[in-house]
Amino acid sequence: MNMDSIVSLCKRRGFLFQSSEIYGGLQGFWDYGPLGVELKRNVKEAWWSDMVNGHDDMSTLSGAPSPYSMEGLDCTIIMHPQVWKCSGHYDLFHDHMVDCRETKKRYRYDQINGRWVEAKGRTIFVTAPAGEDEQEHLTKQALKFFKLRNKHIDDLKWEGPVVCLTTLENFDEVLGPDAKSLGSLTEPREFNLMFKTFVGALSGEEGAAFLRPETAQGIFVNFKNVLDSTRHRLPLGIAQIGKSFRNEITPRNFTFRSREFEQMEIEFFCHPDQSQDWYRYWRDRRLKWYHDLGISGDNLIMREHHQNELAHYSVGTADIEYAFPFMSEGEYGELEGVSHRGDFDLRSHMEGKLDEKSTDLALQLGADGKPKWKGSGKDLSYRDDLTNEKYVPHVIEPSAGADRAALAFLCEAYTEDEQPDEKGKMQTRTVMKLHPRLAPIKAAIFPLVKKDGMPEIAKEVYLDLKKHFKVFYDEKGAVGRRYRRQDEAGTPYCITVDGQTLEDQTVTIRDRDSLEQTRIKIDECESVIRNRIRQ
């Protein structure tokens, strides 16, 4: 299977278009067409229904330590700038970069270290990426620049310690980490992975704000509000679906890495002692969700992060990954991350930005010894009114990409098989085998031929079914062609009015995948479709 055929079908049938296509498109932005919007709505509605509104909060679900509650939330895209400073996104996504004019490489300004060195009567500042073998790299660069051999290593006279590039004011005597000539590094330039905007009519730094790079923070800052307004006890999950924005450096692979995308996130708040069990529960539950909606086990994997990949406060993080056709053999792309986040986020919004690298999650301090970013100062801890215990809840975060899920379902559904035409000759058929719950159109209604009163009956059936499902009416051309068109759109059922309908009020219903037709009464159409979708 190749990705080009899928992209081509998406365009042809109206699943996905390039954004602003008539102006040449815009990198990293995609529009959903008439079929795509239905598919994506169905993905989101399946998630919301399965995770939130349809959640059984009375029972202990399989694999869960106890019953739990679920609530929803819909927060703004632009939030108080301090949210992103305390969450760590501001520091992480807001870098100063220097480019090398000679090698065209780009480096993070604060991650280049260097040292003054003198040889042959000349003093220069050699640099290297910050890291363990930086001195080795510096020596190599210096030898190369001064055209010295290894045995003349003692001719290099180092002056002062290794310091960060940020301590220099002028780069004229600086040798870039991979450069051969001096002064090739540009001035540091602001590089923003968060989209910046301005609140208020006057644009000045005081009104600077950011489009959210994730929906999660809206849930953390509203945790207390949800708790107070709903009177829930923990464990409690809060769900949100919404747009997020990241100024990705290299958007690629169709909609997989977009700059504007939609997330489906749950922050699940629980007692620290139970957090490991809840982590395992959510990991397994979320994997099963994709399976149940038709993604086969072969193409879906759970990848547990190694201990050394984890932030130290995290007990575990697992990615649910799909073998997208545009990835090479054995490679997978992330659909969802399920992580154990401890009390990191709530505490950050209470106390201020925490230092992830410190073992006790200490407050991160600025150069002046004061907290780098001040928290809200609000108490976000939870008091259990049964045990009277007070604690900052731990959080399990299943964070899914709606666009990535939609793309995975599209890729998984794309099938080419062989079916006989009217002369019995085998023909290639392209069919989108989407799960009926996800299919944009649930059923198409056709008159077998455009005469003998068949269109009139078919239109009645159509209008009646339209009250319950997204359905489609078509009377143009041969019926075989109409079936094939629906196959490409992923429509699971086709209802056909034929000669016998005129006599006994029955129609045929055709199954997309098996091509089998069964005869049912017109009155039964709605319930038959409803039952089949539910299965």
Place this chain on the structure above:
RNA sequence: GCGGGUGUAGCUCAAUGGCAGAGCUCCAGCCUUCCAAGCUGGUGGUGAGGGUUCGAUUCCCUUCACCCGCUCCA
């Protein structure tokens, strides 16, 4: 960000420094009683901007987008 490739109709692909063509699709009509049938007719295109030229889709420059590899990123 770097290197390479591509950009012609809705799709797949031709051609040319001098009228841009085919198949499929799509639309209309006829015909048609179950899986892309047939007949007739029709719609529709050189990614954008600039330059060279009498004339550019073709040559040159810039730009945008997509694909591959690297880089980056979660």
